[in-house]
Amino acid sequence: MIGRDLLGIEDLDREDIVRILDTAEHMVEIGEREVKKVPTLRGRTVVNLFFEASTRTRASFEIAGKRLSADVINFTPSASSLKKSESILDTARTLDAMDPDAVVVRHSVAGVPRRIADVLGAPVINAGDGAHEHPTQALLDALTVRQQKGRVEGLTVTIIGDILHSRVARSNIYAFRKLGAEVRLAAPPPMIPAGVECLGVKAYTSLREALDGADVVMALRIQNERLGGAYVPSIREYSATFGLDRAKLDFAKDDVIVMHPGPVNRGVELSHDLADHRPSVILDQVRNGVALRMAVLYLFAGRATTPGSREVAGGAG
Numbered sequence: 001m002i003g004r005d006l007l008g009i010e011d012l013d014r015e016d017i018v019r020i021l022d023t024a025e026h027m028v029e030i031g032e033r034e035v036k037k038v039p040t041l042r043g044r045t046v047v048n049l050f051f052e053a054s055t056r057t058r059a060s061f062e063i064a065g066k067r068l069s070a071d072v073i074n075f076t077p078s079a080s081s082l083k084k085s086e087s088i089l090d091t092a093r094t095l096d097a098m099d100p101d102a103v104v105v106r107h108s109v110a111g112v113p114r115r116i117a118d119v120l121g122a123p124v125i126n127a128g129d130g131a132h133e134h135p136t137q138a139l140l141d142a143l144t145v146r147q148q149k150g151r152v153e154g155l156t157v158t159i160i161g162d163i164l165h166s167r168v169a170r171s172n173i174y175a176f177r178k179l180g181a182e183v184r185l186a187a188p189p190p191m192i193p194a195g196v197e198c199l200g201v202k203a204y205t206s207l208r209e210a211l212d213g214a215d216v217v218m219a220l221r222i223q224n225e226r227l228g229g230a231y232v233p234s235i236r237e238y239s240a241t242f243g244l245d246r247a248k249l250d251f252a253k254d255d256v257i258v259m260h261p262g263p264v265n266r267g268v269e270l271s272h273d274l275a276d277h278r279p280s281v282i283l284d285q286v287r288n289g290v291a292l293r294m295a296v297l298y299l300f301a302g303r304a305t306t307p308g309s310r311e312v313a314g315g316a317g
């Protein structure tokens with residue numbers, strides 16, 4: 001069964017993932033109502049603790065909490081006592097003393113959410129830690145694929161780009177493998193982590209081979225902020241070889257879908273045309289991000305709710 005915290009997809013088993021996705025389907029339905037709000041988490045407090053920049057993830061956790069009627073507090077480190085040298089763990093303890101029901105953490109250093117979880121009473125949800133994991137992104141990606149294709153099992157998913165520095169890639173590898181998809185990676189050799197085959201995936205340096213027969217293609221941004229060195233000779237060369245456009249997409253299946261977690265570097269990993277039009281499902285991913293995070297908050301922050309009051313789809317209010 002699902003544990004107290006959501007720190008990574010590595011810790012989940014297939015049943016946990018399916019349960020979260022099934023719950024998210026109910027949340028999609030709430031998002032389609034005229035009044036997109038239910039009282040499920042009324043009286044509960046969700047703290048967003050983002051030490052690193054974020055647009056989609058932070059906004060969607062906030063909207064998700066509000067749609068479930070939780071009180072959502074956005075904690076901005078630049079305006080806090082962290083500026084006065086208070087340690088992250090002391091900040092976490094201080095927030096914990098205010099009795100939140102869940103704390104959502106993003107940090108540039110891998111492992112920080114786990115360290116915070118060690119000192120907190122409340123469940124911790126990892127919203128991305130360094131190059132380690134970004135579990136809610138992988139779950140919303142799996143939800144999007146399941147909606148678009150009707151299943152995940154048996155599909156071929158090709159992930160292209162800076163795999164080495166990408167927490168999105170790592171979490172997606174775990175998620176799609178656990179759900180029974182074949183996962184292929186395509187990148188210049190320095191961007192493929194050593195020993196990645198142990199995760200049950202195959203790495204390609206030929207994009208054409210990696211795309212052959214693919215059902216789902218996911219393009220990733222080069223993580224310039226985590227590079228610390230030159231991994232590609234030039235962006236132009238990278239884009240010519242690994243940047244996705246309609247011509248290259250011809251190698252994939254006719255009904256392929258194109259995904260990207262955002263933010264997109266247009267004209268680098270994805271052509272302008274593909275960034276905006278089908279078969280890209282980028283905005284479906286963003287939309288599903290809200291529903292998926294509602295499901296996660298419901299399952300992790302709603303724990304102590306009295307039996308019977310945790311019905312989701314029922315009570316619009």
Ligand code: NCD
Pocket residue numbers: 056057128134137167168220221261262263
């Ligand atoms: C990703 C992230 O922050 O890891 N973005 C996101 O959460 N949607 C991907 C990225 O920054 O490239």
